[in-house]
Amino acid sequence: MLRNKITLITLLLAISVLSAVVWQSCASKGMAGTGTESISDKYRPLFHFTPDSMWMNDPNGLVYLDGEYHLFYQYYPDSTVWGPMHWGHAISTDLVHWQHLPIALYPDSLGYIFSGSAVVDNDNTSGFGKKGTPAMVAIFTYHDVKAERAGKSVYQSQGIAYSTDKGRSWTKYPGNPVLKNPGQRDFRDPKVSWNKQTNKWILTLASGDHICFYSSPNLKEWTLESEFGKGVGAHGGVWECPDLFEMPVDRKTGEKKWVLLVSINPGGPNGGSATQYFVGSFDGHRFLNESKETRWVDYGKDNYAGVSYSNIPDSDGRHISIGWMSNWQYAQVVPTVKWRSAMTFPRKLSLMEDNSSYILKSEPVEEIQLLRERKTELKSQNIEGALESNPAMNASNFPMELFLEFELPASGAATDFGIQLGNQLDENIQLGYNRETKQFYIRRENSGISTFSKDFNGLHTSGTCDIKGTVKMHLLIDVASVELFANDGLVTMTEIFFPTEYYQTLGFYARNGKVALKSGVAYKLNSLKEK
Numbered sequence: 001m002l003r004n005k006i007t008l009i010t011l012l013l014a015i016s017v018l019s020a021v022v023w024q025s026c027a028s029k030g031m032a033g034t035g036t037e038s039i040s041d042k043y044r045p046l047f048h049f050t051p052d053s054m055w056m057n058d059p060n061g062l063v064y065l066d067g068e069y070h071l072f073y074q075y076y077p078d079s080t081v082w083g084p085m086h087w088g089h090a091i092s093t094d095l096v097h098w099q100h101l102p103i104a105l106y107p108d109s110l111g112y113i114f115s116g117s118a119v120v121d122n123d124n125t126s127g128f129g130k131k132g133t134p135a136m137v138a139i140f141t142y143h144d145v146k147a148e149r150a151g152k153s154v155y156q157s158q159g160i161a162y163s164t165d166k167g168r169s170w171t172k173y174p175g176n177p178v179l180k181n182p183g184q185r186d187f188r189d190p191k192v193s194w195n196k197q198t199n200k201w202i203l204t205l206a207s208g209d210h211i212c213f214y215s216s217p218n219l220k221e222w223t224l225e226s227e228f229g230k231g232v233g234a235h236g237g238v239w240e241c242p243d244l245f246e247m248p249v250d251r252k253t254g255e256k257k258w259v260l261l262v263s264i265n266p267g268g269p270n271g272g273s274a275t276q277y278f279v280g281s282f283d284g285h286r287f288l289n290e291s292k293e294t295r296w297v298d299y300g301k302d303n304y305a306g307v308s309y310s311n312i313p314d315s316d317g318r319h320i321s322i323g324w325m326s327n328w329q330y331a332q333v334v335p336t337v338k339w340r341s342a343m344t345f346p347r348k349l350s351l352m353e354d355n356s357s358y359i360l361k362s363e364p365v366e367e368i369q370l371l372r373e374r375k376t377e378l379k380s381q382n383i384e385g386a387l388e389s390n391p392a393m394n395a396s397n398f399p400m401e402l403f404l405e406f407e408l409p410a411s412g413a414a415t416d417f418g419i420q421l422g423n424q425l426d427e428n429i430q431l432g433y434n435r436e437t438k439q440f441y442i443r444r445e446n447s448g449i450s451t452f453s454k455d456f457n458g459l460h461t462s463g464t465c466d467i468k469g470t471v472k473m474h475l476l477i478d479v480a481s482v483e484l485f486a487n488d489g490l491v492t493m494t495e496i497f498f499p500t501e502y503y504q505t506l507g508f509y510a511r512n513g514k515v516a517l518k519s520g521v522a523y524k525l526n527s528l529k530e531k
């Protein structure tokens with residue numbers, strides 16, 4: 001019986017590897033996740049954004065204009081490790097299929113082009129626009145590597161560049177830098193937004209252990225408004241890549257709050273880099289924090305520097321964010337060959353109130369539906385005990401989106417339950433909920449290749465989350481990553497993995513008791529390919 005199962009799994013594995021190779025060689029050149037791939041490029045995601053080749057880190061300049069979502073990103077075109085930073089560029093009309101465009105911004109005499117944002121200057125406050133054509137303006141950090149190497153303690157400033165052809169070509173502003181460094185070693189990652197209260201631009205900047213807010217009428221001259229964050233929130237590392245936006249708490253009452261995202265490296269909840277958030281108010285000058293404890297956008301180890309799109313039309317109204325799906329602890333040594341790092345699947349952020357505190361929820365954008373290919377309903381079943389006794393799905397359904405609902409019986413309830421993705425080499429990753437610790441977790445202790453870093457393996461846990469009723473898990477499973485959205489995005493965990501052979505099985509487990517799988521729906525997802 002077991003041997004039959006293994007034979008079947010081996011067959012399915014062979015089919016899945018073959019289809020991945022066939023897909024990769026059929027895919028059109030120039031589309032994200034494609035190129036002249038071979039089996040040595042086997043960790044290339046099937047539905048997540050990756051650079052065609054070489055090194056990528058933070059998403060930059062997320063902006064929507066005329067039907068196109070722009071994704072700029074920290075890019076080093078000459079190596080698969082970090083180096084002189086450029087802004088790579090891709091566009092999408094649906095947040096799912098991405099088209100690579102030429103590099104948007106190159107380093108110049110003022111320095112490397114570090115992280116930043118982009119806005120559409122609809123009122124032509126900068127004067128960069130042409131009649132009827134507003135300029136797209138990129139605001140980024142110049143990192144003066146010569147000054148750094150010369151031992152100077154101050155080498156980061158902010159510059160701008162503009163485009164009047166929808167991001168296809170860029171002109172750097174001759175008056176750069178527009179925001180000089182007041183004497184801070186770390187002074188970077190400007191996120192700019194239009195503030196309706198003051199009719200000014202607001203620039204949110206990370207400055208070592210705090211955030212600085214600047215205002216400007218024209219994107220060229222900036223005035224310091226206030227600072228926030230010294231001694232508040234997590235401070236295990238340097239603050240980076242902030243974002244500030246207002247969003248509804250409850251669409252019915254119309255209540256709105258301001259959310260401040262702050263990435264931090266190191267000092268994340270499970271080690272290395274991660275993104276915390278604060279909820280409060282902002283009057284155009286000053287941020288007042290109302291969060292009582294440190295909260296994280298994502299408790300997995302692999303979602304960093306995530307920021308949100310600007311210029312999303314009011315008719316859409318979503319706050320859409322993308323993060324870098326890696327961790328500075330090991331990003332430069334993961335076992336991919338032609339390229340390094342992928343982005344998270346784009347997510348819709350929302351706010352909910354829970355016991356007089358505000359929680360930022362994340363869910364995949366609805367456009368994921370464009371990838372759904374084949375639906376499988378899992379039969380409801382009682383789960384008790386070992387993984388092998390509960391095989392659920394297999395390779396023919398990968399990559400996959402999965403919706404699961406678990407319910408605990410009144411007596412004899414399991415203390416810990418979840419799902420395991422694995423292969424026949426006994427490499428696996430487990431995603432579950434532990435009732436005793438009241439935490440969701442990802443157990444990445446034996447997931448495959450991990451010798452590249454001592455910080456990769458581990459049991460990674462969420463904050464405490466006392467779920468009394470149904471435990472829901474929404475999962476996006478790609479060949480080298482899993483994104484868990486638990487209880488409608490209340491808890492999010494994102495992690496990458498590098499199994500020696502692709503995972504081919506998915507099973508359930510329950511420890512010290514039972515759990516019922518009330519419902520389960522799986523969609524095999526289409527790979528990225530030309531529309």
Ligand code: FRU
Pocket residue numbers: 057058074085114115116141188189240241305
């Ligand atoms: C975050 C970060 C930013 C910086 C960029 C450099 O990952 O360190 O603070 O601008 O990466 O590539």
